[in-house]
Amino acid sequence: MLSRQDFWLFSCKFYSRPEMQARLLALQDNGSKNINLCLLLCYLDKLALTVEPEAVSTLIETCKHFDEIILQPQRRIRSLLKAQHHHYEDYQQLRAAMLTAELELEKRQQALLLEVLQHSHLYPLQQGSNLRHYLSDNEYTVLFAPVND
Numbered sequence: 001m002l003s004r005q006d007f008w009l010f011s012c013k014f015y016s017r018p019e020m021q022a023r024l025l026a027l028q029d030n031g032s033k034n035i036n037l038c039l040l041l042c043y044l045d046k047l048a049l050t051v052e053p054e055a056v057s058t059l060i061e062t063c064k065h066f067d068e069i070i071l072q073p074q075r076r077i078r079s080l081l082k083a084q085h086h087h088y089e090d091y092q093q094l095r096a097a098m099l100t101a102e103l104e105l106e107k108r109q110q111a112l113l114l115e116v117l118q119h120s121h122l123y124p125l126q127q128g129s130n131l132r133h134y135l136s137d138n139e140y141t142v143l144f145a146p147v148n149d
Helices: 004-015 020-031 035-046 053-084 091-117 137-143
Strands: 049-051 122-124
Touching: 004 020, 004 035, 004 091, 020 035, 020 137, 035 049, 035 053, 035 091, 049 053, 053 091
Parallel strands: none
Antiparallel strands: 049 122
């Protein structure tokens, strides 16, 4: 029922909405929230499914572990290269390769989240949003604030 490819396509489309990238990155950088988990919970909303609050805790731990061990070191290396090695002759190619690798790691994290959901019960979404199990009211409001044109 839950497809890795559909989840990835949904994520790319959602992330590309006006101001969404900046808002999600702010949640990640300032609020220590995981973007893939936010996207998964929005994806479940779109599918009109909800997950138990206890499963959200397992999803959070899965993200935290993967972030600490895999994604954060990758991001630190990319940041260090940008700060200290941007003059390197092949810097743009190296940066592009690092970004491609990071996207593949993001896909892997999404696959892990879907694997966790295979062991959880999903129910029809009655009302509200799955994000309410993860974000504070203020974070939720900021994420979905109207776009200023």
